[in-house]
Amino acid sequence: MEVKDPVLDIQDVSIKFGDFKAIKDVSTSVGKNEIRFFIGPNGAGKTTILDAICGKNKVSDGHIIFHSDKDGDKDVTKMREYKISDLGIGRKFQAPSVFGGITIEENIELAVARKHSIYCTTFLKLSKEKKDYMNYVLEFIGLQDKRFKYPGSLSHGEKQWLEIGMLMAAKPQLMLLDEPVAGMGRKETEKTAELLKKIKKDCSIIVVEHDMQFAKDVSDTVTVFHEGQVLDEGTMESVQRNQKVIDVYLGRG
């Protein structure tokens, strides 16, 4: 699938775990301000490739080129996780990883400060500009009224939004989300859909997800993975008509 203005080019990537090739010659490009979904059956390789983009998995062959606004084109397969994060790629894992011992506001504050340095996190108060941004993020994720509460008091959905807010705090160019609506009810899922549609105005997003209604509502395009390879790619409407996709995934209920 041709992408006009890519933020990420995955080029002939293979990933091995011992002798097992989990990803085989995968290529795809993700555009600026695009919401791309990675879908496909369990074990297809979706999370494995997401983990390669953020540096958590080592790539055996191929390149992943990130077109950074501030640093130019970088092959992230040669970089450490924290460097990739600094470059502007934010990763949210399936289980929420917020800090339970500090308030919701402090979680966001820490995420805003952390972008700048450990020194800043520990010893300095946020500047007015950063404080304003923290308030903007709290409002954006709908948790401004709960800012002085602790994450333990939040619902499952609210915890996920807090974590999305913590990612936003670093102003990434690309966000990677692993099953962001798993365990959510329909209302929370719809709110998450609205959040992502707003976030994409400033950022590209890759989502690994099994909720196909959510994928239909939110995705611009989807990549269907099967046995470590790309089976199809395009809009949700187009891949839904592909008989192979129906056979291996969508038709299985």
Ligand SMILES: Nc1ncnc2c1ncn2[C@@H]1O[C@H](COP(=O)(O)OP(=O)(O)OP(=O)(O)O)[C@@H](O)[C@H]1O
């Ligand atoms: N660290 C690892 N060591 C060995 N094998 C792994 C490792 N991580 C993933 N795999 C294997 O790689 C394959 C792809 O796994 P992956 O988690 O990427 O699939 P997925 O498409 O994300 O599945 P799901 O939808 O269930 O999350 C699976 O066969 C899995 O068992």
